[in-house]
Amino acid sequence: MTTNYSLQKRLGLGLTLGVTLLWLLAVAASGLVIRHELDEVFDSALQETAQRILPLAVVEIMNREMATAPQRVLSLEAHEEYLTYLVRDAAGNTLLQSHNANPEVFGDQPQKGFVSTETHRIYGAAAVRDTYWIQVAEPLSHRFEAVREALVALLWPLLLLIPFSLIGTWWLVRASLRSVRAYRKAIATKGAGDLSPIQAEGLPAEIEPIAAAVDQLLERLRRTLEAERSFTANSAHELRTPLATALAQVQRLERDLVPGTQLDKARQIEETLRNLSRLSEKLMQLAKAEGGRLLSETPQDLVPVLALVVDELRRTAQVPLQLDLPEGHPINSNLDPDAFAILVRNLIDNALKYGAADQPVNISLSSEGILRVVNAGPLVPPEKLHQLRGRFVRASSDAPGFGLGLAIVDAIVTGIGATLQLQSPATGREDGFEVVVDLRSTCS
Numbered sequence: 020m021t022t023n024y025s026l027q028k029r030l031g032l033g034l035t036l037g038v039t040l041l042w043l044l045a046v047a048a049s050g051l052v053i054r055h056e057l058d059e060v061f062d063s064a065l066q067e068t069a070q071r072i073l074p075l076a077v078v079e080i081m082n083r084e085m086a087t088a089p090q091r092v093l094s095l096e097a098h099e100e101y102l103t104y105l106v107r108d109a110a111g112n113t114l115l116q117s118h119n120a121n122p123e124v125f126g127d128q129p130q131k132g133f134v135s136t137e138t139h140r141i142y143g144a145a146a147v148r149d150t151y152w153i154q155v156a157e158p159l160s161h162r163f164e165a166v167r168e169a170l171v172a173l174l175w176p177l178l179l180l181i182p183f184s185l186i187g188t189w190w191l192v193r194a195s196l197r198s199v200r201a202y203r204k205a206i207a208t209k210g211a212g213d214l215s216p217i218q219a220e221g222l223p224a225e226i227e228p229i230a231a232a233v234d235q236l237l238e239r240l241r242r243t244l245e246a247e248r249s250f251t252a253n254s255a256h257e258l259r260t261p262l263a264t265a266l267a268q269v270q271r272l273e274r275d276l277v278p279g280t281q282l283d284k285a286r287q288i289e290e291t292l293r294n295l296s297r298l299s300e301k302l303m304q305l306a307k308a309e310g311g312r313l314l315s316e317t318p319q320d321l322v323p324v325l326a327l328v329v330d331e332l333r334r335t336a337q338v339p340l341q342l343d344l345p346e347g348h349p350i351n352s353n354l355d356p357d358a359f360a361i362l363v364r365n366l367i368d369n370a371l372k373y374g375a376a377d378q379p380v381n382i383s384l385s386s387e388g389i390l391r392v393v394n395a396g397p398l399v400p401p402e403k404l405h406q407l408r409g410r411f412v413r414a415s416s417d418a419p420g421f422g423l424g425l426a427i428v429d430a431i432v433t434g435i436g437a438t439l440q441l442q443s444p445a446t447g448r449e450d451g452f453e454v455v456v457d458l459r460s461t462c463s
């Protein structure tokens with residue numbers, strides 16, 4: 020299983036780590052170069068010093084009365100001495116030394132050229148046919164310190180670079196993904212039945228092909244769904260006339276027949292034809308419910324539509340239909356009145372079919388736009404309740420039906436972005452069935 024990762028986090032950490040490593044490598048390489056160059060400069064200074072001091076020292080020693088007595092050069096004022104020197108004769112006797120010189124550093128016997136000990140870099144030179152020797156020493160720690168200070172100065176910017184790189188990458192990625200976020204929002208806010216292309220502007224070149232592929236996919240889906248819907252609608256429509264004709268012919272035939280087997284058979288055919296006619300009617304409703312265009316531009320009052328449907332159904336209903344409407348209060352909604360009538364008719368039809376034979380059906384529409392249809396009757400088990408929105412799904416065979424009513428209601432509700440709730444038992448009762456359709460999102 021792959022887990023999702025954040026591009027911002029990954030790029031921020033990756034780039035910062037990469038830049039830090041590169042910086043450290045560059046500092047290490049600079050350290051080597053600096054050290055090499057400093058060695059050259061310091062060595063040259065050492066050599067120069069020895070060659071400058073030696074002739075002066077020789078002259079001074081020769082002018083002395085006791086030339087072999089060692090003499091320490093007095094310092095003019097107290098200072099830290101980086102370079103110390105020692106002037107000796109060929110036998111190794113010290114003739115002259117700088118005020119801080121430590122003879123142990125220079126070894127027993129003077130040598131020409133550069134020598135490195137554990138602690139010092141030493142340069143030796145001789146004059147007057149190797150009679151007088153000078154050695155100038157410089158502590159290695161001095162050179163290390165110079166290199167170390169240069170490296171520390173190069174490392175300081177890293178402290179700024181790390182947070183700047185993290186924040187900079189985070190901001191840059193965030194800014195670059197702004198159009199992608201807008202695209203995501205455009206997809207998320209699209210209505211369930213809206214399969215039109217997604218408006219995507221200013222997408223990065225890497226994401227552009229994905230958006231194009233999504234649009235193509237939506238277009239293919241839209242065409243397939245449209246083909247399916249128009250097939251359902253057309254077939255149901257085409258069946259209407261032949262069914263009506265067949266029904267009329269059977270009824271005419273029944274009139275000519277005397278009571279008996281032939282008439283019974285004709286009546287069965289009539290019932291089957293009526294069933295087929297009801298099925299084609301339901302299929303047309305389903306095609307309309309799934310076909311989009313369920314919302315109208317101008318809001319219309321739902322109250323008269325509901326009152327009309329209830330009045331019409333009252334004429335054939337065996338139980339009272341109790342209608343509860345907000346008094347003198349229009350409920351303006353963008354829901355297409357035809358679609359609303361189909362929705363209400365299916366719900367009340369169900370309540371009449373499956374509700375208890377001796378108890379009324381309650382229908383109410385609140386002023387906010389919440390429709391409730393409640394009936395008494397046996398409980399519907401919870402596991403069945405979840406499946407009832409599916410096409411051709413039924414929970415009881417007490418009354419004839421195709422299992423399409425709630426699928427039609429669900430298609431309308433989903434198409435307009437409203438919500439449908441099925442409950443059994445009904446609120447505040449121990450039995451019965453309650454359907455709640457929350458139309459608030461379509462109301463103005």
Ligand SMILES: Nc1ncnc2c1ncn2[C@@H]1O[C@H](COP(=O)(O)OP(=O)(O)OP(=O)(O)O)[C@@H](O)[C@H]1O
Nearest residue numbers: 369370373413414415420421422423424425426452
């Ligand atoms: N008001 C209700 N009370 C009790 N059960 C219900 C109610 N409404 C629906 N049902 C259960 O849900 C099932 C599905 O209902 P739906 O309206 O989708 O199909 P139908 O009524 O069986 O057939 P159709 O509506 O297509 O003629 C029903 O068969 C019934 O078992």
Ligand SMILES: [Mg+2]
Nearest residue numbers: 369420424425
């Ligand atoms: Mg039904």
